[in-house]
Amino acid sequence: MSSKAERRAYNERQRKRRDYERRKYYGQVKKRSSGRRKKSSGCYIATAVYGSYDCPQVWALRRYRDNYLAQCWLGRCFIDTYYAISPTLVKLFGKTRLFNDVFKSYLDKKVGKLLKNGYSDQPYIDE
Numbered sequence: 001m002s003s004k005a006e007r008r009a010y011n012e013r014q015r016k017r018r019d020y021e022r023r024k025y026y027g028q029v030k031k032r033s034s035g036r037r038k039k040s041s042g043c044y045i046a047t048a049v050y051g052s053y054d055c056p057q058v059w060a061l062r063r064y065r066d067n068y069l070a071q072c073w074l075g076r077c078f079i080d081t082y083y084a085i086s087p088t089l090v091k092l093f094g095k096t097r098l099f100n101d102v103f104k105s106y107l108d109k110k111v112g113k114l115l116k117n118g119y120s121d122q123p124y125i126d127e
Contacts (some may be wrong), residue, residue, distance in 0.1 A: 044086040047096040047102045056121035057111045063119050 043065070046058045069075030093099040115121060 002111045043085055044090045045085075045094075045103055046089045046107055049100050054123070057107065059124040060111050060119045061107070061123040062124050064114050067119075 042053055043058050043061055045062050047053045050057050052058070065079060069079055089099075111121070
């Protein structure tokens with residue numbers, strides 16, 4: 001770096017890179033579209049427990065996922081982990097009474113809290 005202009009340009013590139021990395025870390029960078037439509041992600045456990053993807057309880061849980069969990073990095077980590085594990089859980093245990101009883105009890109409480117906190121259980125279309 002021989003001139004002040006080159007140093008300024010270099011420092012500006014470094015600042016932009018650091019800013020981009022910070023925004024990426026906090027989930028503020030939009031991902032580029034691959035041109036394909038985003039695949040809709042199902043609520044595997046709730047669908048298995050309630051018997052349908054299109055029922056009021058699942059609609060409330062989907063709103064919670066999209067409007068709250070997906071907005072922070074910890075929530076996105078939970079979503080990623082859930083979608084990595086839940087299809088296998090449902091495939092192996094989804095038809096057992098114990099699985100349904102345990103998860104239905106938890107989900108009923110969670111849905112009740114969501115409805116109490118203003119989440120809607122009206123028909124919902126994934127974005």
